[in-house]
Amino acid sequence: MKTFQETLSRRALMCGTAAATALLAAPGVLRAQAPVVKIGVLQPVTGALANDGDLGRLGAEFAIEDLNAAGGIKALGGARLEMVFGDSRSNPEAAAQEVEKLNNEGVCAIVGGFASGLAATATQAAARYNLPYMIDSAVADQLTERGLPNTFRFGPSFSMATAVALQNLVRLNDNAGKPARTAVIVHEDGLFGSGLARLMQAELPRLGFEILETISHPTPARDMSNVVLRIRSLRPDLVIPSHYYGEFVLMARTLLQQRVRPKGIYAIFGGAASSLRFVKEFPQAADGVMDCNHWHDPKNPAAVALRPRVEARGRSYAYNVPINYGAVHLIAEALEKAASADRAKIIETLNTQAFGSSVMPYGEVRFRNGQNTSALPLNTQVQNGDVKVIFPERYAEVRPVFPVTG
Missing domain, CATH: 3.40.50.2300 (Response regulator)
Incomplete structure (x- = not known):
């Protein structure tokens, strides 16, 4: 009769062999998982501005899907982008509260805002954490005139x-x-x-x-x-x-x-x-x-392709989709150029380098005091x-x- 120790050793060997076999059968598990970079998306999807916020979220979602399908952030080892969403509830105070949540979730940057009143409180809250904030369609001039080094606007101002x-x-x-x-x-x-x-x-x-x-x-x-x-x-x-x-x-x-x-x-x-x-x-x-x-470049095939994607989701197309799609692409390009998800390095990169405008009709994007100087309404x-x-x-x-x- 086997001793208790012999039985225990045999079971341990069998468990180890089974685990090894499982790993060999799924070699992907042995490889290191691609890192994840979190991007905050802040839009009003409840309240009076819910329709616009829903379309803004959809534009950001499409951009993240496309960027991940193209290999993620190559400078960060193919890092996948992950959306962390915040609902500003069409309320400036709620917008600031959602920034606190997004910061605690560890996002490297925030995209969105939609309305000027919402973006005003959200960017101010983000500034406390040196958290890069890319405004989509909010247009009040003062948003980029308050000396907040973390705040950038993709679209044109008032x-x-x-x-x-x-x-x-x-x-x-x-x-x-x-x-x-x-x-x-x-x-x-x-x-x-x-x-x-x-x-x-x-x-x-x-x-x-x-x-x-x-x-x-x-x-x-x-x-x-x-x-x-x-x-x-x-x-x-x-x-x-x-x-x-x-x-x-x-x-x-x-x-x-x-x-x-x-x-x-x-x-x-x-x-x-x-x-x-x-x-x-x-x-x-x-x-x-x-x-x-705000409107997409109608001569750009990638821009034109967004409309049927929106309609396939049961929504009607509006400018919120392409401007948020482009803003997320710009943050992704900044991550590539910075080769880092560090907030300070992203801000430095946005301030000093040029970027593409994705599906928007802006040409080369450069920021001066946080404003995209080439932003053009149609x-x-x-x-x-x-x-x-x-x-x-x-x-x-x-x-x-x-x-x-x-």
Whole structure:
């Protein structure tokens, strides 16, 4: 009869042999796993801005999928990117709280923000940890003027976009024989809309346009009847709106219902004006609407391929997808160039090197005081049930229709 020690030794040998056999049968287990680099993505997927935040998250998700499929971060041994998501809940205080969570999760950088008010508190919170923050579409100038070394903006600012929008508006009006002479500005009363309204109030008169009135409204707004009644009484040639998706749709639908049809609706960062959801759900209200906004490069095949991917997920395409897709690609390129996931090295790399613009029409990206100096908005117009680029000419898909009515 075997002793207890002999039995125990035999069992240990058998267990060891079984474990070795299992390892040999799965050689991948023997190899070191590729490292993981965590990227924070901060978007509002609940609350008033949930639709935009959901699309922003989707754009970041697509970018991470594509980057990992292409081999990950090669300078870090093929490190896979992993999204750590934070829901800012359409609330500035919640945005700052989510940054705390993302920092505790060990992310190397954060992408997103969407709205200026959300990005303001989020970037401030990230600055406490020297955590690189790449703003996607939030446009308030002051976001990159507060001296926060961790804060970068991929897209254009208020002032950059306004300069382009006004240049294109003058060209549009001149080419049509100057049918537009008066305008009403309609804006949400937060950081985004109020800042843009001030810029327009200063610049439009210099360009020969009379501002009949500037009308502000809260976000969210449940009714636009009084705003539209005021527009009807003023009879402007142009309505220039700056607000988020829900308010833009509400205003456009109310204009249609009240049969108020200016010669043009010319939006700047117009919420729904460049959204395929708006075009699909309210085609009559959307027809002819023009916008100067974030938009992908329509000549770039990778950009064009994003739309069917979004629609395959049951969503309607909007600019939030490509700008977040591009912002994540930029962070990945910074990781490659820095050959490190160290936050300080990423910030140094972003400040000193040039980058590609992925699916956005920016060309070579360089940051000065945190702002991408080559960021360019595109002018679009809803024509034949689709959003098409009308300016600048090198990206144009169709010619503009203006005035929309006689």
